[in-house]
Amino acid sequence: MYKTEFITTEEDRKNDATVVFGFWMYLMTDFVLFASLFATYAVLRTGAMPGSLVFSAPFVLLETVILLTSSFTSGLTLLAARSGSRAWVVAGLVTTFSLGARFLTMEMSEFSKLIAEGSGPQTSGFLSSYFTLVGTHGLHIAVGLVWATALAIAIARAGLTRSNMRKLMLWSMFWHFLDIVWIFIFTIVYLLAL
């Protein structure tokens, strides 16, 4: 699985596979969590839909492109890790972090614009569900950013140890997962509203 000297035994490999499987299970629970939020959004959307709420298509598209690109760079980071290049891994993490952070600031600015317009989450059930669904995704992105930072520090310090490799793998799964959730948000929240 990895081209590093740190994998030694069959036991290690089995343990790593267990961790990855466990993380898949966690991602399943997160899928159910988002599914519940999507259901909530679908129910409340039929409620009081404020006429003033118009999403800007180019803005959301840019957000999407940035997030998808960050997913691509996280994939490259994993490839760099497998070829054993510590510098490229850190560079990949930094790039992914920057893209993710840009995505998050765009989302924040959209939120603050809506709130300034008087369309905050306290306005209606529909806006509550919109802010919560998109915001929960944003919160996950924030977790991913903290994780990427900690990973970059750990890898810069200790190198591509077995446990760092494993964490990188999990982080990458997490990041791709957030991408998939975003595709659903893009479609269900934004495309349907346009």
Add this chain to the structure above:
Amino acid sequence: MIWQHIIFGQLSLAALPQNPIAWGGAVVFVGGLVVSLLAITYFKFWGTLWREWFTSLDPKRIGIMYLIVSLVMLARGGSDALLMRLQQATSVGASSGVLSSEHFQQIFSAHGSIMIFFVAMGLMFGLINIVLPLQIGARDVAFPFLNSLSFWLFVAGAALVNCSLILGDFSTAGWLSYPPLSELAYSPTVGVDYWIWSLQISGIGSLLSGINFFVTIIRNRCKGMTPMRMPMFTWTVAGSMSLVIFAFPILTVTLALLALDRSLGFHFFTAGAGGNMMMYVNLIWAWGHPEVYILVLPAFGIFSEVVPVFSGKKLAGYTSMVLSVLAIVFFSFLVWLHHFFTMGAGANVNAFFGIMTMVIGIPTGVKMFNWIFTMYKGRIRFMTPMLWFMGFVVLFTLGGVAGVVLAEPAADYQLHNSLFLVAHFHTMIVSGVLFGFFAGLTYWLPKVLGFKLDESFGRKAFWCWLIGFILAFGPLYILGFMGATRRLDHYSAALGWQSLFIVAGIGAAIISLGFAFQIAQIVRSIRRRRANADTTGDPWDGRTLEWSVPSPAPAYNFAILPIVHSLDAFWHEKEKVRAEGKGFERVLINASDYEDIIMPKNTGAGILIAVFVFALGFGIVWHIGWLVAVGFLGAVIAITLRAFAEDTEWTMTAHDVARAEAAAHKHHLTRHAA
């Protein structure tokens, strides 16, 4: 004033109890806590407690801690039940009973929440921790630290619930806190916030446990244990944990949305502004119904272990038992609407869910018949675990039939919200879940304690529970038909209900006597531990792998990982020896045949994270900004540091393993001789 608000949020002296009974509760709770702390200090037990228990990652020790917390919470939830029975037996006509309406509402809300989240869930995870790794021939769970974290989150949730005894009030909105009643407009005090955050914190712990044990079963089984060679308890836990994985995130979301409504003024479930309270009821039951099966499946698993062992026969219909577990897992997500037929979803929707509800009774019926077939022509030993089973068979069947009555939407329109419903679900949860876990305690505790529980007190406890239960809940079925609604704190004397309520009260008192016998049983068993010692490691002539190691089981469970070739592997191994006309004896292998064992190091990280999370929850409940910040940041930093901690394992050398095994063997021989 401003400073007071910044430091204490909404917390003030007015939060202390306001009436004698609430004071009583607070004094008993704080008094119990202070006495325990003083006792631990007096016996200089803090060091041992911290090093060998609080920081332990050994599932067997974590399991025992779960059981202790759950039994304490059972006492709390049971006292609530007694107060309710007392109120309903006395509050008739001119008399207003012992409790105010407000206090009565808090008590029934606390009773339900505590019994499900902190008693039933705790006993379940306790038993799973103790037995599951042993039963699948594993040394540990898949993620030992996560296990400790789950436990401490469970404790943090339990602590938060108990805070409401002393500071502020508890929710008056029932155990599931339906909006709009649970919204800020109608429940302006901290009660519902206590409910939300204690359940949220312990619920996240349960979710992590669900993942942990599911992965453990999938990945950590010993060689040769194919799915169809897994013991039934393992199968039911696999089913239950997969339900946890799919159902608990829904609870997390539902509680979070209600919290957003209450704390930040959102409008998910409010009566106005486009909120939809019916959505709450759907969401909470989409978790709540599977939750019932999360609890009862492991109890079914326990009976599936107990009945064959105490009948001296293999389990009848193993394959059909496995299939019925899978069917229950599947159907449990298709019945949630039967909790609110009267919401008015329409005849076709109600008919679908009514039929599904009757259908899910079929796999449960299959199990009933298989257990009874297992007993048929068996050499039955009527010991305590078997008694709990026999009580279960009768009561659970009756309760199940009442459930089928309720599954009929037309009948449900008459019976919903009545004491008939209360009697029905208590029959299912008490006789199904609790009796099952009590049987499990008697059956498995010798494995971790090294001695059997006192049989005589165990029997007395059982009979008190059984008779008390029939007296306490039989009248409720009748009262329900007579029109008595649930959550009733006062009624007219002309209705003629009082005598039945008094009988129910007597029943509750007899159940408390049963609980007292259980506590006495534990005390006496500890005092007579030498006489009741389990010298063989196999006190019941068991069939599964947990009985193949000495009692108490060593921290590493198995010095040599077992390889199994069949279902009931240990039984077949014993049978082979018995066929040669010899008695089965555990033998020591050559010292050179042992291997190094990698073990997780003890850590206080779980307890530390839980302390921060508790602070976070308490801060949100009382609007204490700085405490929320400290709790949140502390938890994030602690989790990150732990996630990147290296050096979390140590190696027990083959030499040490050999020594420990030899010592245990010698101990066993001397005790056996004595």
